[in-house]
Amino acid sequence: MKIKLLSLGSILCLTPLLAFTEYSESAQIAKGKAQVQIENLFSCENGHSRPSPIGIQTINGKEFTVPAKVQYETKNFASDLYNECTNVKPQSLADVDLSSVPVIEIDKDAEVITGYIFADNYFELFINGKLVGVDSVPFTPFNSSVVKFKVKKPYEIAIKVVDWEENSGLGSESNRGKRFHPGDGGLIASFSDGTITNSKWKAQTFYTSPIYDLSCVKENGNERITKDCDTKSLDEYKETYSLHWDIPIDWQSNNKYLSWPKAVEYTEDEIGVINKNAYMNFQEKFTGAGASFIWSSNLVLDNLILFRYQVK
Template structure:
């Protein structure tokens, strides 16, 4: 009996060692499939804040930290200024969370008192921006914070940002497709626990005479800095400054806890006028149908602005509106 027991223990130890070695091999094989410039994390983030904003019928908007395989630590879905009181909130165009639900852009403008205008140049002109972002945005003009989204995740809302500036000026925006499953770029939806939701942002800028002087389209620049969820690292690739994931599977699942994420560091000066974005990819345009706004009053109440018959603004994002969760877009408005 003692001999049999000893043999059983030896066999168990052997199987354990083989299992551990196989696990290490699998992890190494999965990691070596990726040859890009991003830091790679796997699995859920550590949730730091469970929900940064409460809204009736809205999803929780967590903030977490993911530790990459190289030891670097990343805030997910993004380092944002939502709770930073020095960064101004945009004004509501349509917001179910605050019950400010304007029927037209004219009504929304009439409700403002001018105190919301951020002065960049004392002798500049007042510019009014209309923004619908899925899900969250922070806007800078020449590096100056001028407005952030009132709702980080849902319900879907739209905003007005007003500022006083001379032309030319540079628009820089951080866009975030929020996540319910922190660190995994996904949410519970359509009966599945892990659904990779989509992003998308559209904006129109008007001068003091109500003329459209800029709107979102492929002339803007767009770069992604956080891509998730990835089921297989080999699907991601890079071509110059393009960070591509069009070959990656986006099907929903019930267990995404082993999925990967890619993280890139944002340049410290990305928001300023003089930042060189010349090598960044052009923004990718998406249709209203692709973003799914036809049933959202935060958009449809203002079709005359966003879908102007002469200057139709386009939804923009990076190359993957489903998997890219943190995107910087930039554009310079000429004189």
């Protein structure tokens, strides 16, 4: 019997192919780091901010922006509730001038609704498909925002939330003594008409990273499940995979996306906000108003979440 031996080069070429054959779900897979397009989207004038890069991962000629395509322009910024970079640091809600918050008109002759938003890290808020405001700080330091909009019920809320990454395409940051630490996300919001974030909202992930072993990824209907995937932090770079899904063009307004999986609720301790003034100074408008922190089923690995909720 003749035995054909594979060269070392052949084995190395086969290794990624074998890894990809372990995955049979719907995501498109990128391997390794992204090509950085913007080194740093934001620098804090009055404090320390982590680098907030924008990168591109290319899969079969198709480009995916990481951590997300964003509408980060000054004209779109939501008003600061708390932002040390702009020296807006009220000690309580009583110190906030809510009359200075501009009102975005969705409908004429409608109720003016005030919203309080804390996102880990970045958000874009849409009402009935119209952009109402974006987070002025993409990564850190942690901040919070306040918005006003005029709309008639029923109306649709859509929020894009990004858990930013320092290591572009790798879903990680330098933190807790490790160079490659997968950070976590989180969103909490309340609105003056009684709307609050909770598990009645719908949430879907569109960018998941880092994945060290593709066999840990499962899907069940429209659920994208990574609960068995490793969330370890590393000192040294290890090649990882990223999972990408195409974002529907009409995700902000099409009601078929109200069939996405239910958002998962998390506690203040799980998100880690007890020492964050941007949150604690206005706690009565967040958990104090009955709202919960929400995310997808994986708080650590899912980095780009689209939320939908219908206010009736």
